[in-house]
Amino acid sequence: MDKGIQGTINLRRNGEETVDLSGKVHLLPCCIKYNGPCDVSDYFKPKPTGMESEGLKTQEACFRGRKLLGASVPIPDGYSGFVLGKKSLDKRKASNISEGNSNFWEINAKYKNITYWNHDSLPSQDDAFLRSFHWLAVAKTMHEPVAAEDLVSASAALEKLN
Template identity: 60%
Template sequence: MEEERGTTGIINLSQKDNEETVNISGQVHHLPCCIKLNGPCSVSQYFKPKPKGMEIDGLAVEEAHFRGRELQGTTISLPNGYSGFILGKNNSGKKKACDASEGSSNVWQMKAKFDKLTYWNHDSPPSKDDAFLRSFHWFAVAEALHKPVTAEDMAAASDALGKN
C-alpha cells in the first residue's frame, strides 16, 4: 500500500524592513455566495455598502446589493489578540533540493492584515444568532481549553469533587 504524501508549507507573517503592513480593515467582506473568478475586478464600482440607519442586537445594520439581491450586514471587530491576514503565494522560484523530496512545498507571504470585517446575510438582517457571529464564541472556548492549569485550579477542582 502506497503512503499518501501531504503538502508542506510555510506562512511568513513578517514584513520586510522597507515595507509597511497594509491594513485593509473595513474592506474585508464575507458574502453569502461563491464567486468563481480569480483575478482583478472593479468591485468598488458596483458594490457600495451604506448604513441603513438602524441597530439590531447592538449591531449597526448596513445594506448593499450584489447581482440584484439585497444584502444586510454589519461590521464587526475581531476579538482582542486576534488578527486576520491576507496571504499570497510567494513564487520566488528558489527551492532547496531537500524540499523536492518532501513533496510539494508552498511558501505564503502576508500581503495585508485586518482587524474588522463585514459579514452579509441575504434574506435577514444581522443578529447575535447568526452562525457566523456565533462561531466567534469558539475563541473563548479555545482560550479556556489551552489555558495552563494552576495549582489553585487543581485544589479547587479537588475540593469540588470531594463535596459531591
C-alpha cells in the first residue's frame, strides 16, 4: 500500500515568535506564475465597501485592472491557518533521510482569517470556498465514535423496513 508523502512539521521556531498574518492572507480568483518577493501592499489595496452580503462584510480591490469583491472570514473553530516553508537539512539530520522521512517543514507564519475574492459577483454563503468549510463538520461527525446502543437501534430499524 502506498504511504503517500511523509514528512515532519516543526511547530516551534527555536524560541522565535511566529509572525501573525491575520488580515493579510488573500485567496485570489487567478493563477500567478511568480514565486518571489514583491511589494504587494504598494499595488493591492483592498478597501471596505460598507455593504454587507449575506452577513459578510464586503471589500473591494483591483488586481491587474480587474475589480474584485471579497470578504474576510475566520478560520473555523478548532482549526488553524499556517504558512509552511520547507526546511533545508544539515548533516546531523541527514540520518532521517535514510529512514524515508526527507520532507521537513517549519511554520513561517500563522493566520486566523482569510480574505477570499470573487471576480464577477458579491461574496455569498453559496461560494464554493465557504461551502468547503461545511466538510470540516461532516468529517468530524464521521470520525466520532458511535455508541453500541445506536448501532442496535439502527439495525432494528433497518430490519423493520425489510
